[in-house]
Amino acid sequence: MAIWDGTSGTAVDPENISSGAPKCPECSFFLVSDQEHFSYVCRKCGAIYDRDTLIRTGSFAAGKGTEVPESYIPFKISREEAIGIFTEHCRSLGGLPKIYGSAKTLSDMTGAYVPFWLVSSEVEVNAKGIGFTGKQTNTLYNSNPAEDGVVRQETYGTAKFRLKDIPYDGEKSIPDRIMASAEPFDLSELKEYSPDELKDIPAQKYDVVPVDMTDVIFRRLDKYAMQVISKVDFGFDQFIPYQDQCLTSYRNLSVRYVLLPVWILTLEYDGIRYTYIINGQTGKLSGDFPESKQERSEQKERRSAQNALKRDLIIRILMVLVPWIIILVIIGIIGPERITMFFGYHPLEFILALVSAILAGVLIFHFVPKLFLKKTRKDYRNFYETMKKPVPASEPDAGVYFDTGFPLRAYETDIKFNSLETGWKYRETNLSDIIKNIEAPEED
Numbered sequence: 167m168a169i170w171d172g173t174s175g176t177a178v179d180p181e182n183i184s185s186g187a188p189k190c191p192e193c194s195f196f197l198v199s200d201q202e203h204f205s206y207v208c209r210k211c212g213a214i215y216d217r218d219t220l221i222r223t224g225s226f227a228a229g230k231g232t233e234v235p236e237s238y239i240p241f242k243i244s245r246e247e248a249i250g251i252f253t254e255h256c257r258s259l260g261g262l263p264k265i266y267g268s269a270k271t272l273s274d275m276t277g278a279y280v281p282f283w284l285v286s287s288e289v290e291v292n293a294k295g296i297g298f299t300g301k302q303t304n305t306l307y308n309s310n311p312a313e314d315g316v317v318r319q320e321t322y323g324t325a326k327f328r329l330k331d332i333p334y335d336g337e338k339s340i341p342d343r344i345m346a347s348a349e350p351f352d353l354s355e356l357k358e359y360s361p362d363e364l365k366d367i368p369a370q371k372y373d374v375v376p377v378d379m380t381d382v383i384f385r386r387l388d389k390y391a392m393q394v395i396s397k398v399d400f401g402f403d404q405f406i407p408y409q410d411q412c413l414t415s416y417r418n419l420s421v422r423y424v425l426l427p428v429w430i431l432t433l434e435y436d437g438i439r440y441t442y443i444i445n446g447q448t449g450k451l452s453g454d455f456p457e458s459k460q461e462r463s464e465q466k467e468r469r470s471a472q473n474a475l476k477r478d479l480i481i482r483i484l485m486v487l488v489p490w491i492i493i494l495v496i497i498g499i500i501g502p503e504r505i506t507m508f509f510g511y512h513p514l515e516f517i518l519a520l521v522s523a524i525l526a527g528v529l530i531f532h533f534v535p536k537l538f539l540k541k542t543r544k545d546y547r548n549f550y551e552t553m554k555k556p557v558p559a560s561e562p563d564a565g566v567y568f569d570t571g572f573p574l575r576a577y578e579t580d581i582k583f584n585s586l587e588t589g590w591k592y593r594e595t596n597l598s599d600i601i602k603n604i605e606a607p608e609e610d
């Protein structure tokens with residue numbers, strides 16, 4: 167396992183490793199193993215250790231005793247503005263239930279400084295994937311690779327970078343997804359915490375600490391790590407990592423405790439509780455809305471379009487069957503005996519008639535249905551195109567939390583991810599491109 171250059175670490179008495187489940191060198195509490203990230207976590211003091219060496223690699227504990235937030239972002243959006251943003255959005259959706267516009271609902275708009283844990287960490291990804299050299303003319307996985315002049319090569323590489331101040335809310339009552347989609351906050355406006363300045367709007371107390379949400383924290387870090395790694399080209403024209411064969415580890419993981427301003431509105435409709443968040447700094451609104459009238463009528467349209475498609479399909483099948491039916495009817499009318507007699511007297515004419523019948527048959531039974539099939543497929547495709555619904559809002563991409571002050575380094579490695587001195591090295595070049603690419607919407 168590669169170790170960070172110049173990691174400041176505390177060496178540990180090896181006895182701690184040999185006696186079964188190791189204990190935290192700092193507080194003697196039993197350590198919990200995190201296989202996926204090659205680390206041990208102390209659930210009591212929050213310390214994180216490398217699993218092989220028990221060198222301290224970070225901490226889930228926030229500084230300064232954690233009881234007092236380190237800093238906060240002041241509100242920029244007033245309560246009236248928040249209500250305005252919410253009602254304006256409801257109006258643009260149209261046809262929402264009455265409760266959305268009622269004065270009583272809007273009067274529940276509540277401001278709060280919500281506790282957030284800002285997690286920063288250096289990231290090391292040992293990536294396995296395919297490098298592409300040459301211009302891709304067609305799709306990524308060309309059906310005939312020999313033709314397009316693209317060289318594909320399985321390759322190994324390591325990349326190191328840093329993710330900075332990823333917010334995790336320490337508040338259980340608001341769904342994480344909705345809170346995260348009100349991001350980002352401009353953290354350059356963080357001010358040192360002073361209780362006096364926060365007296366108008368209440369500051370909530372956290373009810374979950376980072377050490378109890380390590381799964382949530384690592385899940386988002388891992389997702390961002392893969393987003394970054396898929397933008398690093400590793401010296402190729404393109405590099406596609408195998409998502410399930412990339413190993414990610416974290417160094418110097420640290421947590422800050424801050425308060426961030428949000429407006430919160432909850433309401434109940436049809437037995438479902440809806441929570442809305444308005445970012446108190448940027449005014450960004452997040453939350454799910456019940457189906458509006460417009461959506462319902464769109465659904466109705468979609469259903470009738472689907473029924474029309476079914477009708478068309480039945481008609482087309484009938485059209486394919488009709489010639490068969492006609493032929494069977496004709497044979498029935500003429501009678502099979504007469505056909506045999508006709509063959510006996512006029513064999514040449516019979517053969518000519520037979521050949522033209524076969525040709526007509528091929529045309530009718532082969533090409534026509536094929537055309538119909540093609541048309542039907544196209545109709546269905548168009549139909550499902552229009553069915554696509556916008557993806558629900560979620561947390562921002564990795565580009566927002568990529569630490570530009572930390573040089574991205576990447577180098578070629580062997581199968582065990584040992585650095586290849588003869589291989590290519592990749593430093594700060596194109597860093598801005600990488601960030602730009604992460605921020606650009608993903609093309610699918």
Ligand SMILES: [Zn+2]
Binds near residue numbers: 194208209210212
């Ligand atoms: Zn501990």
